[in-house]
Amino acid sequence: MGGGTAGWMAASALAHEFKRLPISITLVESDEIGTVGVGEATLPHIRNFNTALNIDEVTFMKATEATFKLGIEFCNWGRIGDRYIHPFGDYGEKIDGIPFYQHWLRLQKLGLASRLDDYAFPTSIAEANRFRHPSTDPTRIESTYGYAYQFDATRYAAFLRQFAEARGVVRRQGKVVDTRLDAETGHVAALTLDSGEVVAADLYVDCSGFRGLLIEQALKTGYDDWSQWLPCNRALAVPCESRGTLTPFTRATALEAGWQWRIPLQHRTGNGYVYCSSFISDEDASRRLLGNLDAPALADPRQLYFTTGRRKKLWNRNVVAIGLAAGFLEPLESTSIHLIQEGISELLHIFPDKRFLQSDIDEYNRRMGVNFERVRDFLLLHYAATQRDDTEMWRHFRNLKLPDSLEEKIQIWLTRGQLIRYEFGVFLPPSWVAVMLGQNLLPRHYDPRVDRMAHDTLVQNAEGLRQRVNAAVSATPDHKDYIRQMGAASDTGPLIAQAV
Numbered sequence: 152m153g154g155g156t157a158g159w160m161a162a163s164a165l166a167h168e169f170k171r172l173p174i175s176i177t178l179v180e181s182d183e184i185g186t187v188g189v190g191e192a193t194l195p196h197i198r199n200f201n202t203a204l205n206i207d208e209v210t211f212m213k214a215t216e217a218t219f220k221l222g223i224e225f226c227n228w229g230r231i232g233d234r235y236i237h238p239f240g241d242y243g244e245k246i247d248g249i250p251f252y253q254h255w256l257r258l259q260k261l262g263l264a265s266r267l268d269d270y271a272f273p274t275s276i277a278e279a280n281r282f283r284h285p286s287t288d289p290t291r292i293e294s295t296y297g298y299a300y301q302f303d304a305t306r307y308a309a310f311l312r313q314f315a316e317a318r319g320v321v322r323r324q325g326k327v328v329d330t331r332l333d334a335e336t337g338h339v340a341a342l343t344l345d346s347g348e349v350v351a352a353d354l355y356v357d358c359s360g361f362r363g364l365l366i367e368q369a370l371k372t373g374y375d376d377w378s379q380w381l382p383c384n385r386a387l388a389v390p391c392e393s394r395g396t397l398t399p400f401t402r403a404t405a406l407e408a409g410w411q412w413r414i415p416l417q418h419r420t421g422n423g424y425v426y427c428s429s430f431i432s433d434e435d436a437s438r439r440l441l442g443n444l445d446a447p448a449l450a451d452p453r454q455l456y457f458t459t460g461r462r463k464k465l466w467n468r469n470v471v472a473i474g475l476a477a478g479f480l481e482p483l484e485s486t487s488i489h490l491i492q493e494g495i496s497e498l499l500h501i502f503p504d505k506r507f508l509q510s511d512i513d514e515y516n517r518r519m520g521v522n523f524e525r526v527r528d529f530l531l532l533h534y535a536a537t538q539r540d541d542t543e544m545w546r547h548f549r550n551l552k553l554p555d556s557l558e559e560k561i562q563i564w565l566t567r568g569q570l571i572r573y574e575f576g577v578f579l580p581p582s583w584v585a586v587m588l589g590q591n592l593l594p595r596h597y598d599p600r601v602d603r604m605a606h607d608t609l610v611q612n613a614e615g616l617r618q619r620v621n622a623a624v625s626a627t628p629d630h631k632d633y634i635r636q637m638g639a640a641s642d643t644g645p646l647i648a649q650a651v
Contacts, residue, residue: 152327152342152365153358154180156304157474157491159311160200161356164495166318167204176319179342179350181326191304191414191421192220192401192485194577195239195297200492204314212639214310215302216417219399219630221277223484227405228590230538235589236400237484238273240296241581243616246609249600251616252584254609256568256597263610265617267588272296272620277400281627282634292619293627299485301401301414301421323350330369338469338507339365353505354469356498357476366462366472373463374478380531380554381459382547383409383481387437388423388453392446397631403483404443407431407542410483411443417634417641419449425481430544457481461523466515469507471498478523483533486526489577493522525576528557529583535561536590561592568594 152158162178169176201211211217222238243251251270258264268274273296276282286293316322325344333340341351357365366372378384393415402413409426424440431439437452461478465471472478473494480486497518501511535553539545553561560571564587570580601609634640 152179152355153360153474153476154178154308154312154322155358155360155474156308156311156488157360157476158356158358159308159315160488160491161358161473161495161498162315162320163204163311163318164200164499165356166315166320168499170318175321176315177321177323177350177352178315179323179325179327179344182324183326191416192223192301192412192482193299194485194489195299196489196492196577197299198297200495206314209637209639211310212300212302212634213641215300215306216419216641217300217302217639218397218415218417218634219282220299220301220401220485221273221282221296221399222401224277224398224400224402225405225533225586225589226402227539228403228533228537230591231541233590235585236268236274236277237582237585237589238271238277238296239298240271240273242267242584243270243613244292244295246612247600247604249598250580250584252588253568253598254601254604254613256594257601258609258613259593260597261606264613269617270613270620272623273298275620275624276627277398279624279627280396280398280630281624282399282630283627292616292623298399301416303416303418304488323348327364330365332369336468337370339369354471354503357470357472358474360475361457361479363462363472363476365470366465366467366476370467370470372467372472374458375460375463376458377460377480377527378458380527380551381481381534382427382429383425384456384458385428385433385436386423386425386455386457386481387433387440388421388455389440389444389451390419390421390449391444392449393418393420394446397634399630401485405539406439408436408544411440412482413445420445425483427544430542430547459527461520464512464516465494465519466512469503471515473498477519480523480526480530483530484526484578486530486577490522490526493577494519522576524554524556525578528554528560529578529586531557532561532583532586533590536586536592538591561587565592565594567596567598569598 158178162176165176222236224236226234246254255264255267272292325346327342328345329343331341339355341349343349355365398415404411408431412423414421424436426436457479462472465477474491497515501515503511534548540549563569570583
């Protein structure tokens with residue numbers, strides 16, 4: 152139910168997974184109902200999704216005006232004037248079996264460390280606006296990272312629509328005007344479209360966006376409101392002309408009442424301002440956004456309204472909510488499309504039969520609930536790990552009581568730089584390290600095992616690593632040139648790759 156990125160990702164994955172089974176898939180969407188379509192930055196996991204569907208990278212990039220993404224640059228989050236990149240990779244290499252950042256903490260206390268970013272290859276090539284695919288040789292510094300994409304989400308949905316329809320998905324055009332529930336089970340039994348057509352199914356995947364047409368309007372599932380921790384409730388989105396250097400990273404700049412995104416695509420740059428209406432008016436937010444653009448706007452700003460949080464159940468009876476119908480967490484770390492992908496992946500892992508066992512439903516809700524909560528905590532860390540008190544919003548976060556799960560993680564980190572490892576959760580320890588250190592949360596101590604290494608040896612190893620990174624950066628092509636050289640510029644090429 153619903154198209155857009157969520158609907159066509161779900162339809163494509165289901166069609167691919169069940170291509171040899173007697174399962175039919177119908178997608179219902181209305182041309183009159185727009186999609187949000189601003190989820191343009193992704194995490195490296197999107198590559199797994201495309202690969203599972205046998206989608207060729209070059210073909211995909213041409214069709215979606217995609218660029219490469221090595222991480223996210225955060226500006227003004229710890230203090231005004233600060234900047235750091237959260238890379239899709241680790242910092243340096245382990246020394247004596249211990250993560251490099253622990254050795255860096257020792258050097259930092261001795262006043263002998265360069266920036267931590269100087270020891271991370273993905274950060275260094277991002278800052279130099281360069282890109283290359285990771286090396287397959289695990290001994291090389293060029294193998295120590297992953298990458299994602301920045302693309303036009305509307306074009307991605309159209310790309311996947313063609314993919315899905317070629318594999319048997321049937322699209323029904325129209326608005327849903329009535330939803331009939333089964334009187335005995337409470338399941339959704341059928342949808343009636345404005346044309347009078349009735350669409351009946353066993354399983355419904357609700358991708359109807361913020362409305363939650365099935366999961367909320369029909370089944371009254373309820374919503375966990377997380378505004379107490381993430382109060383930003385509005386966004387303005389606007390594209391502008393693409394000018395200057397094509398950066399292989401997304402930028403998030405903290406402002407007085409929220410933050411501004413910048414996402415460079417091949418054909419344009421996506422921009423937006425996520426903000427809290429308690430701290431700034433819509434008019435002032437629009438002026439602030441337009442005044443910060445790198446180049447002339449290509450349209451008027453588009454207004455979005457939301458409440459951060461998630462449905463109390465993402466799977467209720469015979470309805471599974473995916474995408475904005477499931478919940479919304481502001482796109483500070485490009486998690487919107489990832490949570491769509493996670494929802495699809497878990498559905499494939501726990502796919503029901505017609506009995507709809509409650510144990511399956513409960514397990515899906517447990518896993519997805521944990522995923523949403525871990526993302527919530529990671530996003531909130533950016534606001535909590537700040538020294539800013541220059542505006543009402545930043546003073547609000549300085550005095551905020553954090554969820555116990557996040558408070559515990561911060562306190563363990565501050566003790567000696569240790570991180571709690573999760574069974575579920577998209578963000579691995581290097582991501583937490585990036586934000587903690589990037590926003591000036593320095594531990595009081597480091598792992599005592601690093602003292603086993605002689606001082607001079609540690610300094611020599613660190614300097615050798617930094618020189619290796621610099622040499623590898625110099626040998627890496629310009630981002631824009633690399634896209635052209637690999638044939639991924641968007642002017643030619645077939646839309647759909649041949650199945651492997």
